Amino acid sequence: MDYIVEATTETENINKKQRSKRKRQPKQPWSKEIKKNWPLYLLCIPSLVFVIIFAYGPMVGLVMAFQDYKPWLGLTGSTWIGLDNFERIFQYEGATQAIANTLIIAVSKIIVGIIVPIVMAILLNEIRNIGVKKSIQTLVYLPHFLSWVTVAGMMIDILALEGGLNQFISNLFGNEPVYFLGDPSLFRTTIVVSDLWKNFGFGMIIYLASIAGVDPSYYEAAEIDGATRRQQTWHVTLPSMLPMIIVIATLNLGSILDAGFDQIFNLYNPLVYSTGDIIDTYVYRSSLLNGQYGFGTAVGLFKSLVSFVLIVIAYRLAYKLANYKIF
């Protein structure tokens, strides 16, 4: 999803530049403005109502992070306990473990999730048979649109001890079956690889588009100068993809605490909590299952605040490095 916004905002930037060239009209007084543009304000109201209730409403509930929240006492009746909940985050081993796991899984996902789509896009661009190229594209985009529940259902069957992949491996190498989803030392790898499998195709689209946008005369000129295909890739294709790579890499900074709740919730189990439990799953278990609402909210708020700072930094960097704007 993010990629689309990133992409379309490029046109947005161009529009903005064109608009700022025009002279800005002097501000009208509010009465005149409302008289002329009242339909525009009216059209914004439904969305505003939804945003205020369902996006800003929960932010009021964040005060729970500073309370010993009891559902039967409510937000106004529960006792205030200051920063106790936040102190507990760093005292509970489960919580610090979850934060560490989140960082490790998310950073690994970001790194492979940037490199693999770039490489695959360059490789796919070398396929000259249009039919084959289109078919490959159609197939690799598909997993992105499947739900993690579906994918987890398939993975549980294929990765089981007596499942298809283990059979295949033992036929090839004759070793013991591997417990992909139950072995703490393998769980993170399983998570990162399956996430890559699901999303690399979709991540490729944007790079394929920037490769397609390269002026063919660059390649012709390089070829006349005697550049091999590898040199052309290195000195023409990659540099032309660079702005897009920079934007995507910096924006990914904002998801450094997002290890993928949907995926992990559907694949993990108590055997792999030590390496696979992440902030979001920890919040879910400690609050909705164990009733520690205040503590769960505090952990969630901690995550939201850190993410907020990172996203703001990411957008600023993306603007500085590649002139990218969200709107």
Next chain:
Amino acid sequence: MYHKTKGYKLFSFFNYTILILAALSCFLPLLHLLAQSFSSKAAITGNLVSFWPIGFNTNAYTTTFNNSNFTGSMLISVMRTVLGTVLSMCILTTAGYALSKDFRGRNSIMWIFVFTMLFNGGLIPSYILVTSLGLKGSIWALILPGAFGAYNLILLMNFFRTIPKALEEAAFIDGASFFVIFRSIYLPLSLPGLATVSLFIMVGHWNSWFDGLLYMSNPSDYPLASFLQTVVVQTNAQSMAMSQSEVAAMAEQSVKAAQIFISTLPIILVYPFLQRYFVKGIVLGAVKE
């Protein structure tokens, strides 16, 4: 002529192999699932089924469609998808149209929307809010909280921006109001954009499973994805603690496979349209002229 050299031919061979393997890996798991759903129990437990049904039968599908929990949750999923998409598109197209214009206060309103992309209240406060609004247990708990999406709004706004201003100015001179212009110029001209965003919202609703578990107190009210989550994933987590024979006695793999496949079918069916639009939509914006 680089592609005539020996080295490039060798590279080309490996390249085709790698990419075709990658493409197959995205497709074969689904084929395996389909084969399992038509296979006999003995063939599945004996691990004989790969990509073609063995002991062909349609029992799994008969069982699935006779299961009123399954058909019931399918109906709920259809309802939430239709209602949710219509509602989202109504509020997003109107706001997207308005924000594609310049007017006083536009940037402030835009920031109110964009801020939701940067910061959110999180799981517990949202849960408490939905509960205290009395939505718990109702289908509206699955529709209202996610109706607005800032990404989709920006996407629509950008689609509206690509429509030439001259059209609107001409309509203004002819005496058309903002509403008429929106309905008879902007909506018809941005059909590809509307289709892209609606398809994304539809897929999102169909695949959404966590809100069902969270807000539906009665399992018979689960949408299909949540139902599937309890059947496929939760039983697996429980089976970790069971013996081999107990696991074998649980829901048959062929039935699970049939249920997963049926719930994925709508996604596979809209996929050709989805692909046509999202690639176009992305390429439209990504390649600078």
